[in-house]
Amino acid sequence: MKKQELSNLGYFLIVLLLFAGCKKDDDSGNNNPSVESQIIVSPDEILINDNETSKIFLSIQPPSGFEWNVSAKPDWIDINPASGMINDQIVELQITPDPTGLSQGKHFGEIEIITNGAGKAEATIQLCVDPHPLAAVEPGTIVYSANESEKVLTISNIGTGFLSWNLESLPDWINVNIVSGVLDEGQSVQVVASAQRNGLPVGTETGQAVLVSNSEEGNINIDFTLEVPPSAIMSISTSSLNFGYFEDSETFYIKNEGNTSFDWSWDNNSNAFLSANPGSGALSVGDSVAVTLSIDRTDLVSQTYNVEILINNDEGQSLSLPVQINHFQEEKWLIEGRVIDAEYDRNNNVIVVVSETPNEIRTFDPINNSMATLALDVSPLCVSVSQDGNHAVVGFNGGFVYVDLNTMEVIDNYAVTTNPFDIVLAPNNWVYVIPAQGQWVRIKCINLSTGVETDHTGSSVRHQTKIKLHPSGDYIYGADNGLSPSDFEKYDITGGTATYLYDSPYHGTYAFSGNIWIAEDGNRLFARSRNVFNSTTTQSSDMTYNGMLVGEGSVTTLDFSADAEIVYAILTSGSSWSGTPASEITKYETDFLSLQGTIPLPRFLIPDGSGGGTFYDSQGHFGFFNAAGTKFHVVVKVEDGSGAQNEWAIATVDVE
Secondary structure, three states: HHHHHHHHHHHHHHHHHHHHHHHHHHHOOOOOOOOOOOOEEHHHHEEEOOOOEEEEEEEEEEOEEEEEEEEEOOOOOEEEEEEEEEEEOOEEEEEEEOOOOOOOEEEEEEEEEEEEOOEEEEEEEEEEOOOOOOOEEEEEEEEOOOOOEEEEEEEEEEEOOOOEEEEEEEOEEEEEOOOOEEOOOOOEEEEEEEEOOOOOOOEEEEEEEEEEEEOOOHHHHHHHHEEOOOOOOEEEEOOOOEEEOOOOOOEEEEEEEOOOEEEEEEOOOOOOOOEEEOOOOOOOOEEEEEEEEEOOOOOOOOOOOEEEEEEEEOOOOEEEEEEEEEEEOOEEEEEEEEEEEEEEEEOOOOEEEEEEEEEEEEEEEEOOOEEEEEOOOOOEEEEEEOOOEEEEEEOOOOOOEEEEOOOOOOOOOEEOOOEEEEEOOOOOOOOEEEEOOOOEOOOOEEEEOOOOOOEEEEOOOOOOOOEEOOOOOOOEEEEEOOOOOOOEEEEOOOOOOEEEEEEEOOOOOOOOOOOOOEOOOOEEEEEEOOEEEEEOOOOOOOOOOEOOOOOOEEEEEEEOOOOOOEEEEEEOOOOOOOEEEEEEEEEEEOOOOOOOEEEOOOOOEOOOOOEEEEEEEEOEEEEEEOOOOEEEEEEEOOOOOOOOOOEEEEEEEOOO
């Protein structure tokens, strides 16, 4: 095959690729109907000797069907075919020179092709009559010394006419930046020949390329000699390692891509929590080794570590491998089941929880991480712990159980003529139960010594009222639910059977919103609405407005520490009657209730099944200070949608 034909084939391939790309767009349905088709000719410049033939190629962009014909051309060439139809196929036209009557030298002309709807295309042509192309190559032999990798080869046309050339049979270890071209008389081109030593053995490599052309003296051989010195080339299969929260090992490969063996070893770069297996070895030419990098997470804290390890060899190479480690140190105490209610015993510094699935009452010691459990035969509804911390009562539909918290045994089981909504175990050895249904109801008062049930005296109360025992043990305060405006109430229990005393002096002036917490010293009442009220033994000053906690939403849980002189609350977003418990603790001082900032609750990390995980917020439902006011314990639940196996946990934060 002549060089000119090789050039034509190259042009054809270029056009074919362009045309195929356009056809793909057309098939994909992305054509813009407003784009008109256009005929394209390639190449648009033709250099040809009088003893050669050439080709041009026609295409339509975007593809469509049109008639075409050659409308103009020099008399000294023939084009076949000269007309036809074109659609989504490449049309090949052969150009044959007819130099009869032409003088020696170069002749110039134009080719014009027109269509019946896709415009026209033009190309220029140069014809050399009586050409005598002659190729020259300098140098004819190229030698690469041990420290050389690039040489320049000059190809020239020292004859007349057009020299079409192509470099063929290049050694595998030689790359050139130009492989073919056409040179006019007197022209030359510089070709950069680069040597690639990777994978070659130590020693000398020889090879030969051929300059194939239409030179009258034929093809020219070009000799290459390459000196290959010993070369240690060490590579790593990855640019970095990333350990997910639940991944403790990752594997990578070290490879010898050079031409000489080497010994390698790893350096943990002072990161003692990393280990490698193997940690060293020898690699022959072309060999590789799998290295497993492992993490000891024992002393790591919750954060993302970005470190580097080093891979060294005895040939002076050192490769740095970045390592990212995502670590999560579980700070919460994950617990089973669904928490129904919780209270705190400051005498023993334990959280008392009742739960479903399993139905249990449990005591948790968050400092010593110890737990005691008692299985319940029924689903619990509420719990109350005695002031001395020795006993608890657990309400269920139609009754409650009286439990010894020291031995975790049921002392007795009591029937009640209601389903409990809330319950209080008072120091007078009586239990007080708020009914869950009935609208206007009576507090059920049960003498634990006799089991006799009586109804409270005085005004009726609203079902589902939340009740809390005053630290004096003489009173119970209640926060009604389902009424507007909401209110606080007070009941005297010094006589055993509760007596309704009075409600607050307000009727809509201040919101109460359905729950109540009492300060440790008994002097303040905190409402779900964030309003704060006085607690006294005199009706005229009792339940009077004292201030308001700064924040948004309503109170989910709250506790007061006299020793720490601080109030911790977890608020909600949403209305005063509903909302999602926040993922942070809001802190207030006790004198003026001024805001002191917020403390985030530790989050839940849920595995994604691929070594990583997704963080979900904790929602604080019950919060308690320990006796010294140095710790704040929160019973938290992961936000909905996490898919966590254990949705509840106990989180402990230091009080500052």
